[in-house]
Amino acid sequence: MSQSIHKDIKNGVATLTLNRPEVFNSFNREMALSLQSELDACATDASVRAIVITGSGKAFCAGQDLKEVTDPALNPGFKKILEEHYNPIISKIRAIEKPIIAAVNGVAAGAGANIAIACDIVIAHEKVSFIQAFSKIGLVPDSAGTFFLPRLIGFGKASALMMLGDKVSATDAEKMGMIYKVTxxxxxxxxxxxxxxxxxxxxxxxxxxxxxxxxxSMNNTLAQQLALESMLQIEAAQSEDYAEGVAAFVEKRKPNFKGN
Incomplete structure (x- = not known):
């Protein structure tokens, strides 16, 4: 069992905690592969109806563990890091048809920040900061940051944050639409x-x-999106949850959804 990812399932919620607090939950190969494995398990577990990704200790995630990439004995190389670590994590977060919440409990930097904003809902507390730290060490943003951040906050703002590497408070992140809520x-x-x-x-x-x-919707034309909405709405209208939702509305009671 992985020590770098702690999983807890309770009341339909699977909480995946990045657990390398001594290095601010920065990713090494073992943690990246373990997170992928746990995401796969959550995707196929019918008892899991929502997923939380958070961090242990003072940080959410500081991105890549630079000790791994500077140690000749450990360094997997950037091609492997991207194609086998981060790209699959982002792909799984977006492909799992269950809501995924980033509970950002501390600093989210580099790949850590971009993994957070790839989630469906991002909640952070007022002491948190987000940093596109790549330019500080001569790298380019990865983990789909260049895909999601411009769509969340606009091209110009994203460009400035990625080039300057500014620290963004959770309060400012909420105001600019980067995250859903700050508490x-x-x-x-x-x-x-x-x-x-x-x-x-x-x-x-x-x-x-x-x-x-x-x-x-990221790539569809309007016509394609309307067609997909129609197809999925017809499918949704045949679900048990839709029948329950309508019945509960008519009977003026709280619905008891089963996820079917």
């Missing part, structure tokens, strides 16, 4: 639990299809 430090854990429990009790199948629609 006080005291309210952070309660907000995460409330949000994830809400998602875990919602119609999982419909949420998954919504995620698919959002993914496809």
């Amino acid at each position: 006080t430090l005291d309210d952070f854990q309660t907000e995460i639990e409330t949000t994830t429990m809400t998602l875990a009790q919602m119609p999982t199948k419909a949420l998954g299809m919504t995620k698919r629609l959002l993914n496809e």
Whole structure:
């Protein structure tokens, strides 16, 4: 069992905690492959209806462990790091048709920041900062940062943050649309639990299809997106959760969604 990823499943919510606090949860090969494995397990586990990615200790994730890439005995090379570590993580986060929440508990830098913003919902507390740290060491942004950040905050703002490597507070990140919500430090854990429990009790199948629609909207024409919306709406209308949702509305009661 991996020591670098801690998994806890409770009430339909799987919490995946990056667990290398001594290096601010920076990624080495073992942690990257373990996170992929745990994401795959969550994708196929019917009892998991929402996923949280967070960090242990003071950081969410400081990106790549530079000790790994500067040690000749350990360095897997950037081609392997990107093609076998980060790219698959981002692809899995977007492909899993369940809501994935980034609970950003501390600094999110480099690949750590971009993994966070690839999630469906990002919640951070007021002491958190986000940093596109790549330019500080002569690298370019990876982990789909150049794909998601311009779409979240606009081309010009993303360009400046990536080139200058500015530190962005969680409060400013929320204002510019980079993240969904910032909380006080005291309210952070309660907000995460409330949000994830809400998602875990919602119609999982419909949420998954919504995620698919959002993914496809990145490249579709209007006509293609309308056609996909129609196809998936027809499929959603045949689900047990839709029948339950309508029945609950008519009967003026809280729906009991099963995720089917």
